[in-house]
Amino acid sequence: MQIKEKSLLVFIITFIFGGSFSQCLAYEENLNIARTNPSILNCEEVKNRINTMLELHYQYDQFTEELFSRTMNKMGESLDQNKIYLLQSDIENISHKAKYYLTDLSKNNCNFVFDFYKLFSKRVEERNNTIKKILTNIDKKKETEYFNANKNNWAKSYPELYRTLKSKLKLQYLKEVTAKNNIDIKSKIEKKYLKFEKNLSSLDSDKLFGNFLNSFALALDPHSAHMLPNEHDSFVIHISNKLEGIGAQLIEKEGEIYIKSLVNGGVAQKDGRIKPNDKILAVDPGNGSGFQYLFDVDVDKAVSLIRGKKGSLLKMYLQRPTSKGYEKINVSLLRDEIELKDDKVNSTIIELQNIKIGVIKIPTFYTDIKCKIKLLDTCKGVAYDTEKELIKLNDNGAKGIVIDLRNNGGGDFPESIKLTSLFIPKGTIVQTLDKYHIQKKYNVEQNSWLYKGPLVILVNHLSASASEIFSAAIQDYGRGIIVGDKKTYGKGTIQIVQEIPGTFGRKTDGAVKVTQSKFYRATGKSNQMVGVETNINLPSLQEGFDTGEENQDYALSFDSILPASDFKPLKNNANLINKLNILSEKRISINEKYKSLINKINAFKLGKSTLIPILSSNLKLIEDYLSSKENDENLEEDNKKFVIDKDLQLSESILVMKDIINLPNENWVSYSNAK
Numbered sequence: 027m028q029i030k031e032k033s034l035l036v037f038i039i040t041f042i043f044g045g046s047f048s049q050c051l052a053y054e055e056n057l058n059i060a061r062t063n064p065s066i067l068n069c070e071e072v073k074n075r076i077n078t079m080l081e082l083h084y085q086y087d088q089f090t091e092e093l094f095s096r097t098m099n100k101m102g103e104s105l106d107q108n109k110i111y112l113l114q115s116d117i118e119n120i121s122h123k124a125k126y127y128l129t130d131l132s133k134n135n136c137n138f139v140f141d142f143y144k145l146f147s148k149r150v151e152e153r154n155n156t157i158k159k160i161l162t163n164i165d166k167k168k169e170t171e172y173f174n175a176n177k178n179n180w181a182k183s184y185p186e187l188y189r190t191l192k193s194k195l196k197l198q199y200l201k202e203v204t205a206k207n208n209i210d211i212k213s214k215i216e217k218k219y220l221k222f223e224k225n226l227s228s229l230d231s232d233k234l235f236g237n238f239l240n241s242f243a244l245a246l247d248p249h250s251a252h253m254l255p256n257e258h259d260s261f262v263i264h265i266s267n268k269l270e271g272i273g274a275q276l277i278e279k280e281g282e283i284y285i286k287s288l289v290n291g292g293v294a295q296k297d298g299r300i301k302p303n304d305k306i307l308a309v310d311p312g313n314g315s316g317f318q319y320l321f322d323v324d325v326d327k328a329v330s331l332i333r334g335k336k337g338s339l340l341k342m343y344l345q346r347p348t349s350k351g352y353e354k355i356n357v358s359l360l361r362d363e364i365e366l367k368d369d370k371v372n373s374t375i376i377e378l379q380n381i382k383i384g385v386i387k388i389p390t391f392y393t394d395i396k397c398k399i400k401l402l403d404t405c406k407g408v409a410y411d412t413e414k415e416l417i418k419l420n421d422n423g424a425k426g427i428v429i430d431l432r433n434n435g436g437g438d439f440p441e442s443i444k445l446t447s448l449f450i451p452k453g454t455i456v457q458t459l460d461k462y463h464i465q466k467k468y469n470v471e472q473n474s475w476l477y478k479g480p481l482v483i484l485v486n487h488l489s490a491s492a493s494e495i496f497s498a499a500i501q502d503y504g505r506g507i508i509v510g511d512k513k514t515y516g517k518g519t520i521q522i523v524q525e526i527p528g529t530f531g532r533k534t535d536g537a538v539k540v541t542q543s544k545f546y547r548a549t550g551k552s553n554q555m556v557g558v559e560t561n562i563n564l565p566s567l568q569e570g571f572d573t574g575e576e577n578q579d580y581a582l583s584f585d586s587i588l589p590a591s592d593f594k595p596l597k598n599n600a601n602l603i604n605k606l607n608i609l610s611e612k613r614i615s616i617n618e619k620y621k622s623l624i625n626k627i628n629a630f631k632l633g634k635s636t637l638i639p640i641l642s643s644n645l646k647l648i649e650d651y652l653s654s655k656e657n658d659e660n661l662e663e664d665n666k667k668f669v670i671d672k673d674l675q676l677s678e679s680i681l682v683m684k685d686i687i688n689l690p691n692e693n694w695v696s697y698s699n700a701k
Contacts, residue, residue, distance in 0.1 A: 039265060040442065040491040040520045040545065042249065042435035066254065066535045067235035069136035075239055075252065075526070075538060076131075082522060082540040083246050084461045085582060094128055095121035096245035096580060097238070101142065102180070104237055110191045111149040114180035120145075139238050143229070150223045153191065157219050160192050161212045164199050221281065225324065236536075243538070248578035249521055251539040256326060258525065258537040259333070263366075265437055267392035270336045273364045274300065276329060281322040285344075292364040299357050301346065307354075310341035317343065334361045371411040375422055376680055383683050384419030385676070386412060387430045391437030391445070391492040408437070409444030416448065416477050426480035426683040430676060432510065436491030439520055446499045447474035449481060449506070453548060454590035455499045458520060460543040467590050480686045481506030484679045485558065486566055487573040490515035494553045495545060501558060502548050504597035507606065507686070509562040509679050516575035518554030519544055519582060546586065548593040555584040561603045562610050562682060564675045565623060570630030602689070609685050610678060620674055 080087050098120050106112045120127075120142055127138040181187035195215065202211040232254060239252035253261055263269045273292020277284050285304045288295040308317040309331045320328050334340055337360060344355040373386045393407035419427065436442075446455045447470045457467045483497045483506055494514050500506040522542040526535040546552050555576045575581050614620045 038439045038520060038522050038542075039539070040436050040439045040495065040517075042488075042490045042515060042517055064530050065230070066232050066529070066532075067239075068231075069131070069134045069235075072136055072235050072239060073131055073134065076242055078524065079243060079246065079250065079252075079538050079540050082524070082538075082542055083250065084519070084541050084543055086246055087461075089128060089131075089242075091124035091128065093242070093245050094124035097242045098142065100241035100244045100579075101238055102146075104241055105143075105146050106149075108194065109178070109180055110187065110194060111153050112146065112180060113149075113184065113187060114182050116145060116149065117180060136235070136238075139234055143226075143234055147223075147226050150226060154216075154219050154223055156188065156191060157195065158216060160195050161199075161216055164195060164212070217280070228324070243540070245580060247519065247541045247580055247582050248575070249517065249519055249539075250541050253537045253539065255528075255532065255534050255536050256330060258534060261523075261537070261539070262395060264390070265392060266395045267366045267369050267390070268363060268394075269366065270363050271333050271361050272300075272340060272359050274332070276306070276325050276332070278325045278328075283320045283323065283325065283328045289364055290367045293359050293362050297357070297359060299355065300342070300344065303346075304355070305345040306342060307345050308343040312339040312341070317341070336361055336363050371408055371415055373415040373419055375419060375424055378680065378684050381425055381684055381687055382423045383680050383687075384416075384422075384424035384427045385430060385680065386415050386419070386427060388412065388434055388445075388493075390434055391441045393438035393441050407441045407444070409441050409448065412445055413448055413476060420477075425687050426482070427477060428482045428484060428676075428679050428683050430484045430679075431489045431493045431497060432484060432486040432675070433488045434490070434493040435488060435515075436493055436517070439492060439495075442492035442495040443468050444471060444474070446496050447471040448476045449500060450503050450596075451475045453503065453592055453594065455548065456495050457546040457548070457550070457587065457590060458543045459546065459587060465587065469592075480683060482679055482683045482686070483508045484564075484675060485510040485514050485560065486675070487511045487513070487515060487557075487568040487571075489558075490517045490575075491519075494518070494558050498547045498553060498558045501561070502593070502595065504595045504599045507562065507599065507603065507682065508558060508560045509610075509682055510560050510564050510675060511566055511568050512563050513557035513559045513574075514553070515573070516553060516555045516557035518546070518552045518575075518584075541582070544582065544585075548590045550587045550589040552584055552586055554582060561599070562607055564610070564614075564678050565620070565627060566675055567623070567627060567630070570627045602686070605689065606682055606685055610682055613678065613681060617674075623674060 076089055080089065086093065099117055102112050102117050103109070120138065123138075130136070130138060181190055198215050199211060202209070202214065236252060236254045236257075243250035243252045269289075271292075272294045273289030274294045275286040275289070277286035283306045285294075285300060285302050285306065287302055288300065294300040306320050306328065308319045309328070310317045311331045312334060318331060320331075332340060332342075340359050340361055342357045342359075344357060346353045346355060369389045369392065371386060371388050373384060376383045376385060388408060391408050394405045397405035416427070443455055450470050452470050452475075454467045454469055457465060459465050481500065483500055485493065485497055485508060489497065489510070494517065497508050497514065501508050519541045520543045521539050523537055523539045525537045528534045544552060544554060555574075557574065
């Protein structure tokens with residue numbers, strides 16, 4: 027297959043992104059032709075994008091039958107996330123025809139994608155009939171259903187799938203009963219499944235082909251991806267920490283669109299008329315289409331109407347409940363560029379017994395993409411903002427710094443180099459190796475060394491990629507102490523993002539994100555699969571769950587290379603770490619909150635190895651486990667705020683820093699004299 031030269035290199039990133047790229051933020055440019063545009067994807071374009079990904083990928087260069095089988099498995103999972111519709115035989119039947127379908131694809135025939143979708147639609151209709159029958163008697167039958175925390179495979183038979191579906195419905199029913207909702211519970215549950223069936227009929231060819239392409243990307247490895255334009259916009263917002271729009275996050279509830287939250291400092295928040303939980307009845311995006319009603323539309327459609335470039339006019343028709351009924355509100359707003367302040371680096375000082383300790387939260391490794399595209403040398407990002415916080419903390423008398431990287435999935439690769447350079451005087455930070463076996467090393471930036479005092483890095487199982495580059499370098503050079511969960515996520519790969527130039531007046535036709543290389547520590551060791559092991563383990567709920575690269579399908583393997591020739595640790599912290607561990611373990615052993623947490627972790631671990639009866643008494647345990655397997659928004663939101671009195675890991679991290687400061691000076695080093 028020949029590759030069309032249509033892609034534009036944007037930037038190199040190293041991160042994990044929890045959840046879909048289609049986050050429900052209203053942002054970016056609205057296109058006047060959005061409603062009448064021709065499709066972005068056809069079979070020939072699908073083939074071209076597959077070839078682009080294969081040309082870029084670290085490991086694969088051919089679309090093999092094995093990759094086709096993986097792709098269809100991933101496509102099945104994207105449609106049937108809970109594996110309650112399709113059988114294993116459904117996946118196997120199409121996979122067995124891989125050779126035939128690959129020949130079709132080479133001839134620009136993608137009918138197999140539509141055939142698979144039709145099969146899935148048929149299965150959904152069949153299962154909805156089953157769901158109706160199960161719900162009829164769900165409150166009458168007395169036998170106990172069981173929740174299997176490890177159940178993640180396709181059902182091999184219809185009876186097995188029936189049991190899975192029955193358990194899921196029993197759990198949903200019990201949850202509603204426990205909540206004492208004054209509703210027809212059976213009807214509510216059934217409507218949810220019927221709505222899913224109805225929404226399937228609205229999927230157009232772009233979404234189906236886009237699904238197939240993203241499934242192919244995930245068949246290569248867990249961090250490659252295909253993005254349609256809206257998804258690419260979401261990705262750019264995440265990596266740049268800026269958006270253009272009004273700053274409103276949307277959510278869909280039973281076919282209606284609501285305001286979920288407002289971005290701090292955004293247009294909507296500053297204006298004050300729009301409130302969380304407002305229902306959006308209609309939107310005039312300002313493209314000449316007039317007001318469009320939003321009943322029974324998905325969030326992506328609503329976002330596409332609300333998004334718009336800086337300076338453009340948006341009109342919204344809202345409904346808000348009042349004590350007398352409902353209030354109708356008309357709002358007109360000018361869109362603007364908004365900085366996501368809640369996701370920026372921020373800091374505070376904690377004072378313990380007259381010792382001031384600085385705490386810096388780094389939620390993500392963001393960068394100024396627009397600046398980088400212009401190839402400017404003064405682009406600001408996470409390293410620039412961290413430098414400002416370090417100076418502020420030093421001016422306020424901080425004797426030590428704790429950097430909180432929990433839930434930081436990474437981001438811009440060059441920013442990880444810049445950030446590390448603030449803490450290490452010289453040497454190799456990270457090494458890379460691409461598919462052509464070209465090896466590169468990235469050194470500390472000259473004249474960047476800023477902070478020379480005691481340093482603690484707090485991580486968890488969701489600290490990944492760029493976070494692992496930074497924490498590994500700090501650990502390898504003996505520059506600081508790594509604390510938190512037993513290890514970090516374990517992502518040791520770097521992705522390249524190529525934007526697809528727009529056609530028919532569109533600014534972009536999406537993008538591909540492809541794993542292009544692996545990265546290695548200065549020691550030559552990879553983080554892939556194994557992560558960065560902490561020096562001091564501070565238990566958290568994450569340790570009860572299967573979080574990490576080693577649990578992802580089709581992850582690349584672990585390997586190692588030679589150490590960097592200039593690698594030389596600043597100090598061996600082994601003795602210091604031993605003393606700190608003794609002090610920390612003693613505190614944790616007598617902390618009642620930690621005892622309770624450890625009991626909960628053990629219960630979760632037990633739940634993974636046993637079948638849990640679906641009873642009211644076990645509902646919280648099951649719900650906690652299910653939420654841990656998804657993108658836990660509450661955990662992410664808490665991680666952006668300072669809630670130290672409720673945060674056991676952060677509290678203990680601060681006490682570890684206090685120990686470092688209080689121990690005799692020979693047990694930790696002042697790096698001001700390092701050369």
